[in-house]
Amino acid sequence: MFINSFWSLLPAIIAIALALITKEVYSSLFIGIVVGGLLYSGFSFTGTIEHVFVDGMISQLSDSWNVGILIFLVVLGTMVMLMNRAGGSAAFGKWAVTHVKTKTGAQIATIILGMLIFIDDYFNCLTVGSVMRPVTDKHKISREKLAYLIDATAAPICIIAPISSWAAAVTGFVDGVNGLTLFVRAIPYNFYALLTIVMMFALTLMNFDYGSMKLAEEHMKIKDFNAPFGDGEGLLGASDQPHPPTSQKGKVIHLIFPIVSLIICCIIGMIYTGGFFDGASFVQAFSDADASVGLVYGSVVALLLTIVFFMATRVLSFKDCMNSIPEGFKSMVPAILVLTFAWTLKSMTDSLGAATYVAGIFENFADNGAIMSFIPALVFVIATFLAFATGTSWGTFGILIPIVVNVFGSNMNNELMIISISACMAGAVCGDHCSPISDTTIMASAGAQCDHIKHVSTQLPYAMTAAVVSFASYIVSGFVRNWIICLGVGIVLMIGTLFVIRNMKKN
Numbered sequence: 001m002f003i004n005s006f007w008s009l010l011p012a013i014i015a016i017a018l019a020l021i022t023k024e025v026y027s028s029l030f031i032g033i034v035v036g037g038l039l040y041s042g043f044s045f046t047g048t049i050e051h052v053f054v055d056g057m058i059s060q061l062s063d064s065w066n067v068g069i070l071i072f073l074v075v076l077g078t079m080v081m082l083m084n085r086a087g088g089s090a091a092f093g094k095w096a097v098t099h100v101k102t103k104t105g106a107q108i109a110t111i112i113l114g115m116l117i118f119i120d121d122y123f124n125c126l127t128v129g130s131v132m133r134p135v136t137d138k139h140k141i142s143r144e145k146l147a148y149l150i151d152a153t154a155a156p157i158c159i160i161a162p163i164s165s166w167a168a169a170v171t172g173f174v175d176g177v178n179g180l181t182l183f184v185r186a187i188p189y190n191f192y193a194l195l196t197i198v199m200m201f202a203l204t205l206m207n208f209d210y211g212s213m214k215l216a217e218e219h220m221k222i223k224d225f226n227a228p229f230g231d232g233e234g235l236l237g238a239s240d241q242p243h244p245p246t247s248q249k250g251k252v253i254h255l256i257f258p259i260v261s262l263i264i265c266c267i268i269g270m271i272y273t274g275g276f277f278d279g280a281s282f283v284q285a286f287s288d289a290d291a292s293v294g295l296v297y298g299s300v301v302a303l304l305l306t307i308v309f310f311m312a313t314r315v316l317s318f319k320d321c322m323n324s325i326p327e328g329f330k331s332m333v334p335a336i337l338v339l340t341f342a343w344t345l346k347s348m349t350d351s352l353g354a355a356t357y358v359a360g361i362f363e364n365f366a367d368n369g370a371i372m373s374f375i376p377a378l379v380f381v382i383a384t385f386l387a388f389a390t391g392t393s394w395g396t397f398g399i400l401i402p403i404v405v406n407v408f409g410s411n412m413n414n415e416l417m418i419i420s421i422s423a424c425m426a427g428a429v430c431g432d433h434c435s436p437i438s439d440t441t442i443m444a445s446a447g448a449q450c451d452h453i454k455h456v457s458t459q460l461p462y463a464m465t466a467a468v469v470s471f472a473s474y475i476v477s478g479f480v481r482n483w484i485i486c487l488g489v490g491i492v493l494m495i496g497t498l499f500v501i502r503n504m505k506k507n
Contacts, residue, residue, distance in 0.1 A: 002039040004360075008352035011036035012389040012437065015345055019436045025452050029341035029437060033057075036348025052344070055351065060343040068292030069439075070336055072122065075299040078328030079258050080130045082306055085324055086315045087250015088258070093134030095252050103139040107149060107204040110136065114153025115197070117259075118161035119266050121154035121440045123295070127259055128153065129447025143450035144216040144458040145209070151444035151459060152200050155393060155429045156193035167286065170397050170425060186422035188483035191470040192380075192430045195494045199466050202495055208502050211461035216454070249315045257309055261302040269298030335446040342391050342437045349390055373478040376419045379404060380427040380474050384467060387431025391438040396428035415481045423474050430470065433463045465501075469494045 002008065015032025019025050033052055041047030060066055083089050100106050110132045117124045128150050136146045158166040162184055170183050188194075203209065209217050271277075273294040274285030310316040316324075371378070379400065387396040401424055408417035432438045436456040445452040473490035480486055 002042075002352060004353035004356050006357065007039055008349060008354035008357050009389050010039065011345060011348045011352070012354070012391070016388075016436055019453055019456070025338055025436065026341065029338065029345055032345050032437075033341065033348055036345065036352060040348065040351050051351070052348075056344040056347045057340065060347055061340060063343075065292045066343055068296045069122070070339070072292070072295045072299050073126075073332050073336060073339075073443075074329050075296070075303050076123065076126045076328075077332035078325050079262065079299070079303055079306060080126055081324040081328035081331060082303075082310065082316070082321065083130065083255050083258050085246060085320060086254040086310050087247040088252065088254030088256075089130060089134060089250075090246055091250045091252045092131060092255045093138070096135040097138055100135055100139075103141060104204055104207065106132070106135050106139040106141055107145075108201075110146065110149045111153055111197075111200050111204070114150060115157050117263070118157050119263055119270075121158050121166070122443050123262065123266065123299075124154045124157065125150050125440065125443035125447040127262070127447075129444075129449065131255065131259075133449065140220045142213075142216040142220040143448050144213060144454050145220075147444050147448035147450040147455040148213065148459045148462060149200060150447050151433060151441060151455070152196050152462075154444060155432055155440050156196045159393075159425055159429050160187045160190050160193050162187075162286075166393075170401070182418070182421060185418050186425060188487055189376075189419045189422035189477060190426045190429075191422075191473040191477075191487070191490050192426035192466055194487065195469055195473070195490050196433075196463075196466045198491055198494050199462065199498065202498050203462075206498060206502060210501050211458070213458040213462065216458050247315045247320075249313075254310065254313070254315055258302065258306040261305045262299060264298075265302040265305070266295055266298030269296070269301070270294030272297065332446070335442055338442050338452070339439050342439055342442065345437060346390050346392055354386075354390060372416065374475065375416065376423040376478045377471055377474040379420050380423040380430075380471055383424045383427025384431040384434075387428045387438075388435045389431075391432070391435045391441075393425075393428040393432040393438075393440070396431065397425065400424045400428075416478070419474070419477050419481065426470060426474075430463065430467045434460055434467075465497060466494070469497055 011032040014035050015029050018028035018031060022028060033056065034048065037048035037052035037056070040051050061070075096106075096109070100109050110128065113131060114124055114128045117127055129146070132146065132150075133143075136143075155166070159170075161167060167183050208214075270289040270291060271282060271285040271294075274280060274289035276282060276285035280288065307318075307321045310321060311318055383396050383400055386400070387393055390396070401421055404417065404420045404424055408414050408420065432440055434456075435441060436453065441456060441459075442452060445455045448455070469490060472493060473486055476489050477483075477486040
């Protein structure tokens with residue numbers, strides 16, 4: 001009764017609704033998990049317990065991919081703590097204060113840094129947050145706005161970067177065609193990602209906000225910066241914990257070296273897992289890479305290099321470096337807890353057949369030849385809904401991309417197939433962007449040290465604006481099938497929409 005039906009979506013719907021209503025994410029996720037266990041077991045007490053903890057939580061925490069991500073997070077937390085203790089973040093903050101002199105400049109700098117760190121969304125969220133928090137605080141940019149800028153330059157950037165963990169994941173879901181070639185051809189049609197970037201720059205240059213983000217920005221104007229950021233705004237961060245002493249010897253290089261090391265080592269780690277050193281080409285190695293393992297390899301090597309560098313330049317002693325490891329781990333515990341609950345909730349919806357139910361809806365529509373030109377817009381909506389309900393972009397790719405390929409066949413000259421696959425990726429990122437149970441959204445909150453539910457509620461109006469314009473662009477693309485015209489239409493619609501919203505707010 002509950003399997004492969006609308007009931008399969010109920011656990012995620014309950015968790016999301018409770019999180020938005022109660023503003024409390026831990027209990028909301030856990031209640032959703034329990035509901036999923038009850039539905040799966042037919043309301044059996046022992047069956048629910050076993051499904052929630054054995055099939056759900058323990059299974060997720062013993063999954064090699066998830067364990068790799070958790071190790072990567074712990075290493076990243078340690079790297080961030082090392083950069084802070086070495087004084088690299090503080091030195092960059094001082095440099096930025098003298099060079100970034102306006103609120104607009106601080107936001108542009110945040111966006112550009114986010115766009116430059118395209119290897120992985122987790123890496124992006126934590127690095128950009130750590131680096132830019134002092135700068136955005138100085139210019140009284142709210143943590144909610146910082147979290148939005150981080151989130152909007154994480155998944156949306158990774159999904160249009162051919163050299164990224166996301167590109168590797170997407171290409172792994174495509175059978176029968178060259179996955180990387182398909183990914184590259186789909187980039188110009190990824191309207192949600194591209195229009196989100198346009199929207200960020202437009203909002204910054206037009207100097208306005210709307211919705212709950214406007215309230216957060218107005219609150220920031222009167223915030224006391226002499227007080228610690230411990231008034232509930234660090235739900236997923238360590239801002240309300242005592243800070244360890246910061247070295248006075250730190251320079252900007254003590255921030256740049258760890259970040260550059262992470263980027264280089266993570267790239268090498270990923271192509272290593274893809275067989276690059278066994279003869280595979282660079283492109284093929286990235287397509288076949290195990291992102292979870294590669295990121296662990298790269299981050300651990302970068303951590304060791306950073307420790308050696310800090311000791312060699314005498315900004316931190318060996319003891320200080322070792323003390324940063326548990327401190328970095330502790331800073332990631334809240335995010336790890338929420339990720340664990342989010343993964344477990346996903347396993348509940350998976351066991352109930354949520355993906356099969358949503359995919360079936362799409363296949364029923366796709367069988368109707370009269371609406372083939374509307375398929376990209378339809379795929380975008382279904383992918384958005386599925387990613388929102390399950391909190392995963394990659395899971396959405398894995399479900400819908402093979403279906404789209406089967407619907408259209410493996411003809412790479414079929415432009416409508418390219419557009420539809422891009423719509424699938426765009427919708428997955430959109431739903432992931434909106435969902436409070438998304439791991440990327442959680443990490444953006446952690447990177448900005450912003451209350452998670454505040455981040456979701458302030459970001460939602462912006463994400464929905466980009467989603468509506470993207471939906472209209474996919475309707476156009478289903479008929480026009482020329483990316484230059486369609487993207488141009490999308491950009492005009494986006495900027496025009498923002499002008500309308502700004503003028504409405506003035507009136």
